[in-house]
Amino acid sequence: MSEDTPRRTAAVIPAAGRGVRLGPGAPKALRTLNGTPMLIHAVRAMANSRAVSLVVVVAPQDGATEVKNLLAEHALPERTEFLVVPGGDTRQESVRLGLAALPADITTVLVHDAARPLVPVDTVDAVIEAVHDGAPAVVPALPLADTVKQVEPSADGSPEPVVATPQRAQLRSVQTPQGFDRALLAEAHATVTQDVTDDASMVEQLGVQVVVVPGHEEAFKVTRPLDLVLAEAVLARRRANDGY
Numbered sequence: 129m130s131e132d133t134p135r136r137t138a139a140v141i142p143a144a145g146r147g148v149r150l151g152p153g154a155p156k157a158l159r160t161l162n163g164t165p166m167l168i169h170a171v172r173a174m175a176n177s178r179a180v181s182l183v184v185v186v187a188p189q190d191g192a193t194e195v196k197n198l199l200a201e202h203a204l205p206e207r208t209e210f211l212v213v214p215g216g217d218t219r220q221e222s223v224r225l226g227l228a229a230l231p232a233d234i235t236t237v238l239v240h241d242a243a244r245p246l247v248p249v250d251t252v253d254a255v256i257e258a259v260h261d262g263a264p265a266v267v268p269a270l271p272l273a274d275t276v277k278q279v280e281p282s283a284d285g286s287p288e289p290v291v292a293t294p295q296r297a298q299l300r301s302v303q304t305p306q307g308f309d310r311a312l313l314a315e316a317h318a319t320v321t322q323d324v325t326d327d328a329s330m331v332e333q334l335g336v337q338v339v340v341v342p343g344h345e346e347a348f349k350v351t352r353p354l355d356l357v358l359a360e361a362v363l364a365r366r367r368a369n370d371g372y
């Protein structure tokens with residue numbers, strides 16, 4: 129992209145997952161944290177960045193109308209435009225559907241899990257800034273607290289043999305939003321067919337260098353029931369500190 133090309137940044141929020149690991153209930157993105165749907169927290173986290181002018185929500189199947197209603201009911205920055213599209217069977221498919229809805233003038237894309245509702249705006253801005261400074265693919269990440277073992281997975285619950293212990297100093301736990309040059313991410317989604325768990329790994333498969341910026345402990349993914357407790361505690365702390 130030439131230096132003269134106007135930049136416009138959009139965030140795509142895959143929110144179509146069931147939340148099986150969270151247990152029975154509504155689709156995960158529609159479950160509430162301190163009374164507000166997780167999805168609305170995630171939308172606010174993106175829209176709070178002044179660089180983000182469009183947010184595309186990829187809604188749970190049969191949930192597009194409910195999502196549109198939620199966006200209309202909750203206070204969101206007026207400068208931000210919103211689109212809602214129905215999701216797919218996998219995260220990868222949902223992101224692809226979100227990308228397909230982007231208008232032509234979008235140059236930078238963030239992909240952000242609805243399941244990471246509490247990412248601070250400084251982390252969002254750091255990802256965008258790194259892309260605007262010339263990195264085609266940027267992920268926020270944190271060092272690991274635990275030692276990690278590679279194992280031979282067991283299908284029957286028997287103890288799993290350890291194969292290796294990767295050097296922890298070289299490992300990072302990757303979060304979202306992940307930021308991309310729009311054309312590069314579109315190419316990755318058009319060409320990579322292998323199942324992957326994040327968008328950056330699709331770009332890696334194209335042979336393009338992905339870089340890491342510091343993530344944030346509050347950008348954790350709500351995956352299991354205990355994460356709901358942690359997320360509500362973070363919100364309570366924010367409310368006590370600054371009335372969020």
Ligand SMILES: Nc1ccn([C@@H]2O[C@H](COP(=O)(O)OP(=O)(O)OP(=O)(O)O)[C@@H](O)[C@H]2O)c(=O)n1
Pocket residue numbers: 141142143144145146147148149150156157186215216217218219220222223240241242243244349350351
């Ligand atoms: N078909 C899917 C599956 C996942 N996601 C989204 O991808 C993000 C990360 O996925 P994850 O946390 O694994 O959510 P779920 O797939 O809902 O969780 P689970 O595997 O426990 O069902 C979530 O915001 C989720 O809504 C999506 O948009 N479409």
Ligand SMILES: C[C@](O)(CO)[C@H](O)COP(=O)(O)O
Pocket residue numbers: 219241301302303304325326327349
């Ligand atoms: C994209 C992601 O949040 C980066 O850590 C993660 O890979 C999503 O994984 P999940 O299996 O969909 O929870």
